[in-house]
Amino acid sequence: MDQRLSFVTLAVDDVARSRAFYVDGLGWTATVDVPGEVLMIQVGAHVVLSLWDRAHFEAEVGGTTSRDGIPPVTLAHNVAARDEVDSVLATARAAGAGTVTGGTDREWGGYTGYFSDPDGFRWEIAWNPGPIEEIVLP
Structure with missing residues (x-):
């Protein structure tokens, strides 16, 4: 098996609400948009963020665990400069x-902040100087 990740799929309560946040609010471009079912956004050269209606998700994957509290996963968007963290956080805030x-x-030398999307998934916005920056930034 090749060492790679192709999709990050998140079960969401309202695909239209997710579209309003990611596409209309953050300005991302939809690759696949099936109203009420799934929204796919290419987020890397070979990586897609799939926002899938929870009922459709559960029909294929199985039931999900309790949604009380913060989902036990974070997504990260790395930036090339420290001040970009605050800029991206402001954009997210404006998008709702x-x-x-x-x-x-x-303590490890970087600068980060977090926001949550409409379903509570946490996004880390990070400036991560050092060797990892060369891996994660285009």
Whole structure:
């Protein structure tokens, strides 16, 4: 098996609400858009973020666990400069992001902040200077 990730699929309560946030609010481009069922957004050279209606998700994958609290996963968007973290967080806030944690200096030398999408999935916006930056940035 090749070492790669092709899809990140998130079960969402309302595909239209997710579209309003990601496409209309953040300005991302939909690759596949089936109203009420799935929204797919190419987020990398060979990586797709799939926002799938929860009922359709569960019909194929199986039932999900309780949705109380924060989903036990984070997604990350890395940027090339420290000040870009605050800029992206402001864009997310303007798009209607839920909980927004402002940029914070981290003990490992980077600077990060978090926002949540309409279904509570946490996005980390990170400036991560050092060797990992060369791997994750285009």
